[in-house]
Amino acid sequence: MNTIALPQPYLLFLGDTTEPGYAKTAFGLRDWAPERCIGEFSVPGATVTTGLPFLTPAQAASAGAKAMVIGVANAGGFIPPAWLDALVEAMEAGLDLIGGMHARLRDFPRLRETAERLGRRLIDIRIPPERIPVATGKARTGRRLLTIGTDCALGKKYTALSLARAFQSRGVDATFRATGQTGILIAGGGIPMDAVVADFAAGAAELLTPDAAPSHWDVIEGQGSLHHPAYAGVSLALLHGSQPDVIVVCHEPGRDRVLGHPDYPVPGLRETIELALRLGARTSPRIRCAGISLNTGKLDADEAARVIAAESERIGLPVADPIRGGDAFDRLVASCLA
Amino acid sequence: MNTIALPQPYLLFLGDTTEPGYAKTAFGLRDWAPERCIGEFSVPGATVTTGLPFLTPAQAASAGAKAMVIGVANAGGFIPPAWLDALVEAMEAGLDLIGGMHARLRDFPRLRETAERLGRRLIDIRIPPERIPVATGKARTGRRLLTIGTDCALGKKYTALSLARAFQSRGVDATFRATGQTGILIAGGGIPMDAVVADFAAGAAELLTPDAAPSHWDVIEGQGSLHHPAYAGVSLALLHGSQPDVIVVCHEPGRDRVLGHPDYPVPGLRETIELALRLGARTSPRIRCAGISLNTGKLDADEAARVIAAESERIGLPVADPIRGGDAFDRLVASCLA
Numbered sequence: 001m002n003t004i005a006l007p008q009p010y011l012l013f014l015g016d017t018t019e020p021g022y023a024k025t026a027f028g029l030r031d032w033a034p035e036r037c038i039g040e041f042s043v044p045g046a047t048v049t050t051g052l053p054f055l056t057p058a059q060a061a062s063a064g065a066k067a068m069v070i071g072v073a074n075a076g077g078f079i080p081p082a083w084l085d086a087l088v089e090a091m092e093a094g095l096d097l098i099g100g101m102h103a104r105l106r107d108f109p110r111l112r113e114t115a116e117r118l119g120r121r122l123i124d125i126r127i128p129p130e131r132i133p134v135a136t137g138k139a140r141t142g143r144r145l146l147t148i149g150t151d152c153a154l155g156k157k158y159t160a161l162s163l164a165r166a167f168q169s170r171g172v173d174a175t176f177r178a179t180g181q182t183g184i185l186i187a188g189g190g191i192p193m194d195a196v197v198a199d200f201a202a203g204a205a206e207l208l209t210p211d212a213a214p215s216h217w218d219v220i221e222g223q224g225s226l227h228h229p230a231y232a233g234v235s236l237a238l239l240h241g242s243q244p245d246v247i248v249v250c251h252e253p254g255r256d257r258v259l260g261h262p263d264y265p266v267p268g269l270r271e272t273i274e275l276a277l278r279l280g281a282r283t284s285p286r287i288r289c290a291g292i293s294l295n296t297g298k299l300d301a302d303e304a305a306r307v308i309a310a311e312s313e314r315i316g317l318p319v320a321d322p323i324r325g326g327d328a329f330d331r332l333v334a335s336c337l338a
Numbered sequence: 339m340n341t342i343a344l345p346q347p348y349l350l351f352l353g354d355t356t357e358p359g360y361a362k363t364a365f366g367l368r369d370w371a372p373e374r375c376i377g378e379f380s381v382p383g384a385t386v387t388t389g390l391p392f393l394t395p396a397q398a399a400s401a402g403a404k405a406m407v408i409g410v411a412n413a414g415g416f417i418p419p420a421w422l423d424a425l426v427e428a429m430e431a432g433l434d435l436i437g438g439m440h441a442r443l444r445d446f447p448r449l450r451e452t453a454e455r456l457g458r459r460l461i462d463i464r465i466p467p468e469r470i471p472v473a474t475g476k477a478r479t480g481r482r483l484l485t486i487g488t489d490c491a492l493g494k495k496y497t498a499l500s501l502a503r504a505f506q507s508r509g510v511d512a513t514f515r516a517t518g519q520t521g522i523l524i525a526g527g528g529i530p531m532d533a534v535v536a537d538f539a540a541g542a543a544e545l546l547t548p549d550a551a552p553s554h555w556d557v558i559e560g561q562g563s564l565h566h567p568a569y570a571g572v573s574l575a576l577l578h579g580s581q582p583d584v585i586v587v588c589h590e591p592g593r594d595r596v597l598g599h600p601d602y603p604v605p606g607l608r609e610t611i612e613l614a615l616r617l618g619a620r621t622s623p624r625i626r627c628a629g630i631s632l633n634t635g636k637l638d639a640d641e642a643a644r645v646i647a648a649e650s651e652r653i654g655l656p657v658a659d660p661i662r663g664g665d666a667f668d669r670l671v672a673s674c675l676a
Contacts, residue, residue: 102537137567137599198539198572199440199532229475229621233575234536240570261475264620282602283567 006123006185007066007096009035011057012050014042015083017072021153021259023048025100026071028182032161038065043086048072057086057093067096067123069185078103088114096121100181102195125184126192128204135202135241137283142212144284145336146244147222147293148276150266152231152259154252155295155322156222157183162293162322163248164219166333174217177208179238183221193223194234201234205241220244226275227267228258236279243284246336249273252295253307269315290335291318344461344523345404345434347373349395350388352380353421355410359491359597361386363438364409366520370499376403381424386410395424395431405434405461407523416441426452434459438519440533463522464530466542473540473579475621480550482622483674484582485560485631486614488604490569490597492590493633493660494560495521500631500660501586502557504671512555515546517576521559531561532572539572543579558582564613565605566596574617581622584674587611590633591645607653628673629656 012026020027029037030050039055042048050071057068068090070079079087079101087097087105091114099105105122106112115122145163147156160176160183167174176183178190196204209218220242224231249272258264267275273289280287292315296304304321308328312319318335320328350364358365367375368388377393380386388409395406406428408417417425417439425435425443429452437443443460444450453460483501485494498514498521505512514521516528534542547556558580562569587610596602605613611627618625630649634642642659646666650657656673658666 102535135568137602194535194537196536197440197532198534198536198575199569201536201571202568227620229578230473230540231537232578232617232620233539233571233573235571236574237536237571240567264475279570282565282570 006098006188007121009038009065010098011055011060011065011068011090011095012037012040012052012071013068013086013090014040014046014048014050015070015072015080016043016045017048018046020048023050023072024153024157025069025073025182025185026050028157029069029071029185031158032186038063040071041068041086041090043082045082057090057095061094065095067098069098070100073101073181079108084108084110087111091115091118091120096123098123098125098185100125100185100192102126125181126195128192128196129207132196132200132207133203134200135206137240140206140209140211140243141214142216142218144209144218144220144242144244145246145248145290146220146239146242148235148239148247148249148272149222149225150227150249150251150269150272151225151255152228154255155250155293158295159248159250159293159322160219160221161186162329163333163336166329167217167219167337170333170337172217172337173213173215174219177218177220179208179221179223193238194231198233198237201237202241205238209242222250226279227272229261229264239276239280240283244280244287245284246288246290247276247280248290248293248332248336249276250293250295254298269311289317290338291320291332293332294319294321296321296324344436344526345459347376347403348436349393349398349403349406349428349433350375350378350390350409351406351424351428352378352384352386352388353408353410353418354381354383355386356384358386361388361410362491362495363407363411363520363523364388366495367407367409367523369496370524376401378409379406379424379428381420383420395428395433399432403433405436407436408438411439411519417446422446422448425449429453429456429458434461436461436463436523438462438464438523438530440464463519464533466530466534467545470534470538470545471541472538473544475578478544478547478549478581479552480554480556481552482547482556482558482580482582483584483586483628484558484577484580486577486585486587486610487560487563488565488587488589488607488610489563489593490566492593493588493631496633497586497588497631497660498557498559499524500667501671501674504667505555505557505675508671508675510555510675511551511553512557515556515558517546517559517561531576532569536571536575539575540579543576547580560588564610564617567599567602577614577618578621582618582625583622584626584628585614585618586628586631586670586674587614588631588633592636607649627655628676629658629670631670632657632659634659634662
């Protein structure tokens with residue numbers, strides 16, 4: 001399986017982004033690999049910030065940065081022309097470039113020529129491994145947990161990372177399995193699920209979560225949503241291929257419309273649980289939902305506690321915000337391991 | 339959108355295939371483009387035949403063939419070493435090669451060198467168009483029908499071709515939309531859905547079935563099955579992206595286990611209809627099932643008539659075998675257009 005050794009520490013590049021939901025790569029690195037992030041850089045027009053110091057590429061290189069990570073994604077994963085000058089500036093300052101979009105850095109002649117001239121590397125972490133097999137659907141040893149979303153960009157990766165850490169802190173042998181660019185940057189390996197050719201997507205999920213010791217847990221980063229008008233196929237392939245024993249459904253209270261698709265309502269929690277269990281049972285007959293992970297980042301502590309308690313009462317399962325932790329999160333972890 | 343102009347007529351290559359289900363490309367060309375097929379060729383061990391005359395590549399070239407089509411697929415779409423001598427022989431006889439597998443002809447050095455030396459073309463029809471957009475989920479004008487399978491290789495393409503012809507014969511403006519290699523060979527264009535990167539699969543289905551006149555029908559070839567352990571993600575992306583007004587569910591009576599995945603039962607018709615309508619309603623709220631297409635090729639005429647009548651009674655919808663036609667098929671067509 002492809003694993004990647006990346007030049008570190010990073011300067012995080014935010015482009016001209018105004019939508020925080022598109023900067024989840026940068027936020028994820030700040031939160032989960034802070035020791036690898038020394039600052040952020042963006043171009044005029046950007047309003048999103050990670051809170052890290054703003055450094056020019058030259059300042060970052062002086063401070064020890066080895067690479068600039070493109071820490072934002074836009075719909076479709078393209079590199080807008082407005083970013084190119086900044087990417088060239090980074091290479092001229094001595095930094096390699098790391099990209100996780102569908103558009104490959106190496107496909108931009110100006111970037112390729114600059115990299116060749118200066119001896120810099122263009123590292124695309126969204127290129128899947130070669131020769132992924134078709135899924136077999138055969139049962140595997142070991143235990144698996146998959147995070148399932150009601151939408152994109154609302155906490156599936158955070159939840160998986162939090163649960164993997166919590167499992168480990170309780171002495172449970174657990175591995176975080178990354179399926180997207182940020183997760184791969186954090187974990188140092190994985191498979192970029194959404195870049196796999198559709199026929200092999202379930203096979204990629206099987207490859208990512210192989211046979212393991214009976215007590216071992218793979219904690220798998222979910223992708224997309226089974227209700228998403230563009231990405232549901234990816235979500236279903238990941239669900240079928242990962243054969244989870246346990247799912248945890250991830251939601252953001254107040255997210256009423258699908259990000260980038262305002263004609264589409266976000267599905268309810270019960271509907272999401274029921275559909276995921278029904279579809280997941282095809283390859284994992286004993287699949288169960290251990291609880292709900294709520295992203296309460298836009299609520300204050302009192303509101304968050306109220307929403308968490310109310311949803312737990314309404315759904316009848318443990319509900320927690322992993323970022324807030326606490327007793328609620330302990331109950332969610334216990335439910336996963338039960 | 340990519341369309342392809344292929345050298346014709348074809349010699350159909352059957353490899354060393356013993357499983358008829360894997361030779362659907364060859365059977366489809368024989369049945370739907372007979373004027374383009376002058377014979378078949380295979381290597382020792384093959385037991386599958388199209389019934390066309392067996393011709394060596396040299397005999398086929400003398401008879402006017404311009405290309406040899408690899409008319410079989412194996413699980414995963416690879417080219418086994420046992421086929422390579424035959425492919426080289428075809429080029430030496432003067433034929434171009436047309437392939438529709440995931441493995442690209444051009445990736446085999448021996449084939450590439452032979453083609454370059456002899457001035458032959460290696461044509462891979464499974465390469466999707468460049469720059470497929472992410473699906474928008476927005477409603478489009480015109481009407482759409484998608485065939486939905488209970489498994490692979492049981493008649494989704496045949497059904498779509500039959501319905502498109504039947505619509506046209508009734509004066510309805512209809513276009514067959516191909517999503518796989520055989521359909522593309524027959525139609526001369528389309529998008530190889532299973533070769534699209536997973537994130538763009540629903541977008542590819544939108545691209546394949548664009549805005550059209552309100553009375554126009556796109557009749558879309560389905561792929562895989564929503565219950566398939568390896569390919570359900572492709573099927574769901576195609577369902578979401580094609581936004582069908584009407585589905586027709588395709589099944590083979592007696593097919594109890596998923597082809598190539600004997601641990602998996604084939605789902606029932608009611609279950610398949612219900613799941614497809616539920617999932618499809620996400621992007622096409624008024625989706626309905628017009629009826630069932632049964633592949634009764636393994637039954638005699640009396641058995642077929644009995645099964646068709648019994649299933650129609652049981653399900654409460656028109657049921658027909660498009661290959662057998664008759665009143666039952668007329669009722670299915672009328673139900674689609676109702």
